[in-house]
Amino acid sequence: MSRGNYKNPCLTMHQPWASLLVHGIKRIEGRSWPSPIRGRLWIHAASKVPDEATIKAMEEFYQQIYAVDGITDIQFPQHYPVSRLIGCVEVVGCVTSDELQNWDALPQGVRLEGQTNFCWLCEKPQKLIIPFEMRGYQGVYNLENKIYVAAARGLMPSQNSFKVKFPLPDPKDPFSLKPGSIPCTMQEKKELDSKQVTSLTAAIKQVTSLTAAIAGAKAAATQFSKKGQSLQTNNIFDYTTRSKSKVIEDEAAESLDNPVLGSGGTSDRTYRTRSKNRGTQMGEEVCSESSSSSSKVESSQRSAVTKSEDWNTRIGERRFDPGSARIMAAAIRNLKPPS
Incomplete structure (x- = not known):
């Protein structure tokens, strides 16, 4: 049972959400687009290793x-494997977040779980005894037949006993549970049983950290935004590039401005190498400090060389003054040998 050209549909998810779903803890898979299938959906864990803060935030949320x-x-799962096919669930329907939150036939916890535009309703979680290593893709895609045949033999039901059953509006139509099938208009919201609203509000107030847990779960989910990752990567790249460029420019300036340093003084090359390493590791600030220190050394050495050249020139002028040499030569010519 599916929709579209999906024979063995599979979805790649980040951890820890993937394992929480196949273990039956997560019952709603949130997406920004409606589910294109009904029936079995294989779950593949993406290659990104989850950090401890993300795992903690999601476990506290549930x-x-x-x-x-x-x-x-x-x-909760003991391990969160990555780059693996880890199990499957049955997608029985898809509704909007507003519909889910106002669906009084469901437990209150399930209704609070829907925090995205579209909520895929998942039942019958099963996990693979031995996860299969494989590559994932974006969106829903067909599982390779050879992987499907092997994986179908290694499934076992989730051990959690708090599974949920989503009632179909039309039991004869497996696709009847879709966006718009659950009443959620503004008028109908106002006409909800006041006792149910009061009960839900009281339940939320009893758990004082519920709001914080929801906020933590949303914050954890946003770290997997492609845009955020791209910005972070670009910033790191620009940061490193600027640091390396600064060192290269300083070294080129040394070679052009100071023939002594440019010829390759051993002590200065060692100093520049250390400065370059520190600049790459610690960033522009250290690199700038190194460049500043190097400029001071260059200035001092250039000044010393200039003074030395001036001193030698003055001594040479005294030793080999052309005027003094001509006077001495004339005096020698005028000398007469003794009689």
């Missing part, structure tokens, strides 16, 4: 929303 329904014993 602890809090499960606590709203009185569930406190949650067995």
